[in-house]
Amino acid sequence: MSLYQLQYKASNAYASQVWGAYLKFLIHPYSAIGAQINKPYFSSNVEGEWWISNARQKEVSDIFFKSNTKFDSLEIKYSVLVDVPINNPFEKISLPIELEKRILDSNSWIIDNYRFIQSNPQRPKSYVSASDCSAFYWLNEGNLLDKIICLRDQVYHYIEFASGHTNTSTCAAEIVIIKKGVCQDFTHLFLGLLRHFGVASRYTSGYLHQGTETRGASQLHAWAECHIPEIGWMGIDPTNNLLVDHHYIKICHGYDYDDCLPVSGVLNSMGNQQSTEHQVIVQQIQ
Amino acid sequence: MEHNKFFNFEYQASSENYDEFVSSDNIVRAHYDPLSAQFAQYKTEHYQKFNEEAKLVFFNEGITFAVYSDNPLGSEKIFPFDFIPRIIPANEWNSIEKGIVQRNRAINEFLKDLYHGKKILKDGIVPKELIYSSANMLSVMEGFDPIGGIYNHISGTDIIRHSDGEYYVLEDNVRCPSGVSYVLANRNTLKKTLPKLFSKCQPQPIINYPEKLLEMLQSVSPGNSHPNCVVxxxxxxxxxYFEHSFLAQSMGVELVEGRDLFVKNDVVYMKTIHGSQRVHVIYRRIDDPFLDPLLFNPDSVLGTPGLMSAYLAGNVTLVNAPGTGVADDKAVYAYMPEIIKYYVGEEQILKNVPTYRCGEDDDLKYVLENIEKLVVKPVDESGGYGISIGNTLSKEQIKEVQLQIQQNRRKYIAQPIMSLSVHPTYIEGEDTIDARHIDLRTFCLLGKSTEYVLPGGLTRVALKKGNLIVNSSQGGGSKDTWVI
Known part of the structure; x- marks a missing residue:
């Protein structure tokens, strides 16, 4: 097991006074990977109540914060200890190619995974058209994991990791043109391509241990999970060209970034948010 | 066209449509005899008086409806009411009632399956593309078990009688079907307007609907013997809105808006002057996208933040369950005979109108070539909005509809123009009685171990001559419906 202390800090300033807030934070670790989660602690400069809810999906915990106080800036701090089991992705073995293909082609597999296989132009953040895919190829031979890894390599080399060129609204089709971006852009393009080639895949957000030379560790990180027969949902990180291991601490998954917003909610206010800053610290304790 | 002396008027019995009142050989149908005899004693001034009295009752009781078809801001109108009741013989009603229960039980099983194993899709009975392309299929409901296994607690099944004399289901409404308050208001008004006739005919009572509704709401409460239910x-x-307040008042429960509720620790509370009170069951008359800004439409101020978390934690029941709209999509309607057979193992009791799905190539070709013979409907609209009736369209309008369909094939279905039955209706302004098209919205309640169908339902009447759209939002009116 690897023991980490995770810290998430966010600071928000508002143009006008806020007189009440109901916020949801998606920053608590995912519980279904055998991780032991201890001592969650949430604090804020604004008086209010907070609680953890895992009603939406039993493995995903939403942290709610409710305040009836007046404020013009909000700072929240969250920390938690998480003990993650050692996960060696190279130990995972695919089924024989023929059997795997039979499963992937079966009606049952497609229906059970339809939500994450379907390319959906109504969700453009992770949608690419056939012409957007022309710069990429899909291996005809090999098992599904090999094909996915080959595609991951292509995405990794296609995009230059650079912040400031994209934002949370940037769509996969734009990334094809800009060829620059951060982890969520790598992931959105990768997902668009995977779904175009018929792979059940989902957007995953989480923490990344910064002890190694990895990109995207100072913010919440994003990667993809692909559903592979026999193996299950396997994490693939196109930003760092890695398979996901125990250095990745998942929070939640969804179709794209919009399902994994770290903070969302309702503020009673006359004005807009003026500035926002997030910081993530992942510290390995054992 | 035959002319007969009924109601002391020259009543023109329809030769093209099924007339509920007289048979094709111009004889009053047996179940209308008492009504015919009673009305024969009245003169024009009586009818004027009944009409004025009925309007006055509606006005005094605030029985109104907002219409948005003419004015985007909506205009509040007295709900038009025709005092000549529609009568359904008990033996016919028994069969309709069985058909409604069969259909809505099957819809409930269908919803349970769609949000769990999806067997019906895997068995190829309903195409997966149809379900997954529906905006009403909510991923958040996947794997969730509502209390009692009930999704469509309240269903509104729209039924028509075609010229062949058979009843057909026109559409299913399992989101927030409205209209039941008008059924109760109509009955109340007619009792005051025509007490003698009412007493002579003794229609099956409907007065206990609010009690049945409350009983059903309480039956799906999350573990409390004295649950707090709200509308x-x-x-x-x-x-x-009239209906929302009417139902809350008749059940003796609070009428709330989203801002009157709040969620703490996945539990819903209502703000009251005595402090916060826990809420167990919410009969919500807000569509899914507006329920909770944290999960659905973030701009909505109609719902309550955190409501869906409380629901998914099993601490509150929402009636109807979110995500039921996937089953009343008009494209899914076409598969209802198969859906009933699949889950109930029986043939459908109430027939379906043949339906062409524009998402399918062969159907699309037929629809585009035969629009003048068809009614084209958007699959995800209600209230009669967006409907095009082929034989009323000009050549330019047909071209427009063809274009609309081709631009978004999945959005449209088409059905043959069904000939809705007609019923004698008092025509205000002309002071006469004439045949007008009617349909019937029925109301079915499914509780944890209870089911109830309101005897009769809401007979909606198209007040414009020849008009086939009976929806109140399109200017239609209603009648009291008697099962005797």
Whole structure:
């Protein structure tokens, strides 16, 4: 097991006074990977109540914060200890190619995974058209994991990791043109391509241990999970060209970034948010 | 066209449509005899008086409806009421009632399956593309078990009688079907207007609907013997606000808006002057996208933040369950005979109108070539909005509809133009009685171990001559419906 202390800090300033807030934070670790989660602690400069809810999906915990106080800036701090089991992705073995293909082609597999296989132009953040895919190829031979890894390599080399060129609204089709971006852009393009080639895949957000030379560790990180027969949902990180291991601490998954917003909610206010800053610290304790 | 002396008027019995009142050989149908005899004693001034009295009752009781078809801001109107009741013989009603229960039980099983194993899709009975392309299929409901296994607690099944004399289901409404308050208001008004006739005919009672509704709501409460039930309304600007307040008042429960509720620790509370009170069951009259800004439409101020978390934690029941709209999509309607057979193992009791799905190539070709013989409907609209009736369209309008369909094939279905039955109706202004098209919205309640169908339902009447759209939002009116 690897023991980490995770810290998430966010600071928000508002143009006008806020007189009440109901916020949801998606920053608590995912519980279904055998991780032991201890001592969650949430604090804020604004008086209010907070609680953890895992009603939406039993493995995903939403942290709610409710305040009836007046404020013009909000700072929240969250920390938690998480003990993650050692996960060696190279130990995972695919089924024989023929059997795997039979499963992937079966009606049952497609229906059970339809939500994450379907390319959906109504969700453009992770949608690419056939012409957007022309710069990429899909291996005809090999098992599904090999094909996915080959595609991951292509995405990794296609995009230059650079912040400031994209934002949370940037769509996969734009990334094809800009060829620059951060982890969520790598992931959105990768997902668009995977779904175009018929792979059940989902957007995953989480923490990344910064002890190694990895990109995207100072913010919440994003990667993809692909559903592979026999193996299950396997994490693939196109930003760092890695398979996901125990250095990745998942929070939640969804179709794209919009399902994994770290903070969302309702503020009673006359004005807009003026500035926002997030910081993530992942510290390995054992 | 035959002319007969009924109601002391020259009543023109329809030769093209099924007339509920007289048979094709111009004889009053047996179940209308008492009504015919009673009305024969009245003269024009009586009818004027009945009409004025009925209007006065509606006005005094605030029985109104907002219409948005003419004015985007909506205009509040007295709900038009025709005092000549529609009568359904008990033996016919028994069969309709069985058909409604069969259909809505099957819809409930269908919803349970769609949000769990999806067997019906895997068995190829309903195409997966049809379900997954529906905006009403909510991923958040996947794997969730509502209390009692009930999704469509309240269903409104729209039924028509075609010229062949058979009843057909026109559409299913399992989101927030409205109209039941008008059934109760109509009965109340008619009792005051025509007490003698009412007493002579003794129609099956409907007065206990609010009690049955409350009983059903309580049956799906999350573990409390004295659950606190509320009606959640979008507010006074909603077209059915009268109904929301009427139902809350008749059940003796609170009428709330989203801002009157709050969620703490996945539990819903209502703000009251005595402090916060826990809420167990919410009869919500707000559509799914507006329920909770944290999960659905973030701009909505109609719902309550955190409501869906409380629901998914099993601490509150929403009636109807979110995500039921996937089953009343008009494209899914076409598969209802198969859906009933699949889950109930029986042939459908109430027939379906043949339906062409524009998403399918062969159907699309037929629809585009035969629009003048068809009614084209958007699959995800209600209230009669967006409907095009082929034989009323000009050549330019047909071209427009063809274009609309081709631009978004999945959005449209088409059905043959069904000939809705007609019923004698008092025509205000002309002071006469004439045949007008009617349909019937029935109301079915499914509780944890209870089911109830309101005897009769809401007979809606198209007040314009020849008009086939009976929806109140399109200017239609209603009648009291008697099962005798």
């Amino acid at each position: 959640l309304s979008p507010g006074m600007y909603n077209s059915a």
